[in-house]
Amino acid sequence: MVRSVCWCLAAAFWLPGPGRAQDAAPALRPPAELVAAQDPPKVVPRVLDLATPENTRIIVSLARQRVYLRVGDEVAIDAPVSSGKRRAQTPAGDYVIVEKSATHSSNRHGDFVDREGRPVRQGVSTRVDPAPSGTVFVVVPLQYHLRLDDAGLALHAGRLPGYPAADTGVRLPADIAPLIYQRVKTGTPVTIEE
Secondary structure, eight states, rough: HHHHHHHHHHEEEEEOTTTHHHHHHHOOOHHHSSSSSOOOOOOOHHHHHHTTTTTTEEEEEEETEEEEETTTTTTEEEEEOOOOOOOGGGEEEEEOOOOEEEOOOOTTEEEEEEEESSSEEEEEEEOOOOOOTTEEEEOEEEEEEEEEEOOOOOOEEEOOOOOOBBBSSSSOTTTTTHHHTTTTTTTTTEEEEO
8 A cells, every 4th residue: 555655656746747847848959950050161262372381370269169371460261170179178379380291190080980890980089089889999190280289289180060079189171171281381370269
């Protein structure tokens, strides 16, 4: 008897009914709706034609998730980026490019693949991304790599999901990265702003 009374009380408390919290809960939205779409890259050909490794600088806005290639006070390229995620935030500051590499391999960056070699998770860092069960890590070269310090901070081509998802670095769109890479040199100033 006590057991059935307890069950009835539990059912009345936990099971949904009219006017209960479950009725007021909003429907879950798909992830694509939760991620704000980034504006596409903007290239100003007149300014880009003037850009040389001697007169350019790069500005990264973490708040806007944008990169700007500037020639003097004019913007030649304005493009979306993906900076470091919460566990590996991109540090703000003033830097210079200390090394350029069209293809850079690192034992930290790559893909988790299944037994058949199919990617399960791409563009991961072994420092911050856990391996899904049954996968192995495969190194994938970083294209148009611009290293900013000895700790691994860099700009490079990569996947842009629409939010910070990188490992401290800054991912650039695949079609924009070579345009920036060609117009900078070792010593080009890079400012990363909050």
